[in-house]
């Protein structure tokens with residue numbers, strides 16, 4: 001991709017409304033644009049990152065038998081009345097009427113819709129278990145939409161739903177998903193704390209939140225510095241400094257965090273209300289046991305910036321970077337850009353995704369943009385580099401001069 005054609009250009013000044021690092025940097029670097037509070041466009045760079053995040057999630061969910069589909073975002077009031085959530089969840093739902101006075105809501109989650117699908121299409125125990133997911137926009141009437149793209153009123157979520165013949169089978173699969181989530185967040189580059197939270201009205205079971213430690217995070221969690229114990233502040237009865245209630249050896253640490261995922265072992269709460277049954281081996285009607293799971297892909301985009309940046313800009317982890325390398329031509333007017341062009345096409349042929357700064361700008365401006373955008377490898381070609389390429393990692397200060405083959409080896413290593 002030629003940077004001269006990339007939409008839009010970077011900005012020196014962050015928007016006045018931006019109160020968080022991710023908002024400032026993502027807007028300045030040209031990844032997102034705010035239409036209004038809590039509502040963002042994913043610009044080409046931002047869309048590339050979210051696509052990578054989603055593909056990584058997709059791989060791990062497919063590996064545990066998830067089937068991808070796509071559900072509608074416009075829901076009739078009747079489906080929400082079946083669970084009672086039209087009234088109970090009124091605060092977060094965008095509800096409205098059509099021309100005929102009929103009432104609808106914009107999707108804020110999909111449990112009811114999935115339950116309706118199961119009710120229509122699952123007949124017997126032979127049709128279970130089932131695991132389906134989608135990626136879609138969610139709408140929530142958030143009271144305080146802040147923290148940039150981390151808390152939107154319209155945002156992208158991956159939500160997975162699983163249905164089972166029994167609580168036991170559900171819990172069995174549920175913990176498989178918990179492991180898959182840990183893998184997803186590790187692959188994304190996060191250090192994750194899994195914290196228990198209350199199941200609320202839905203279930204006796206605890207739910208699990210996947211929390212990224214972050215100074216500016218809106219959540220407060222408690223976790224053990226030695227084992228995997230963790231709870232959110234709503235259910236933890238002790239205080240920081242206590243000895244760990246699980247391993248007894250560690251100390252309880254209190255920290256700010258960003259919730260990037262949440263899993264809910266719901267049981268038969270929905271089946272009981274929406275009359276979702278299957279026939280068991282003896283033909284007896286039994287309620288379907290259910291669980292739901294969600295990851296906020298656009299919140300992940302914001303959280304990645306919160307945990308990986310410096311005063312110059314974003315520092316992408318390679319697996320989610322919008323491009324593999326940032327090639328910068330600093331040969332200026334004094335020399336033609338033949339050499340940079342040649343390296344660009346060789347990298348392209350070798351399957352490396354390149355952002356190529358072919359613009360007629362000063363070295364200072366180009367390098368500042370590279371730091372702001374944050375691609376993990378910066379490749380400079382100039383009069384000084386001869387037939388070599390100056391390579392610098394975004395998170396290190398040293399540069400090294402490499403031949404093309406050495407560079408390729410480093411990128412594939």
Ligand code: ATP
Nearest residue numbers: 142150151152155157259260261262294295296299
């Ligand atoms: P929060 O407590 O942060 O408001 P939640 O617990 O209400 O979130 P869930 O219903 O658990 O959210 O949604 C699953 C996931 O969707 C969350 O873990 C988060 O990653 C993402 N998410 C939820 N609300 C938002 C939002 N307003 N903007 C962006 N992502 C969100």
Ligand code: MG
Nearest residue numbers: 209259261262
């Ligand atoms: Mg949650």
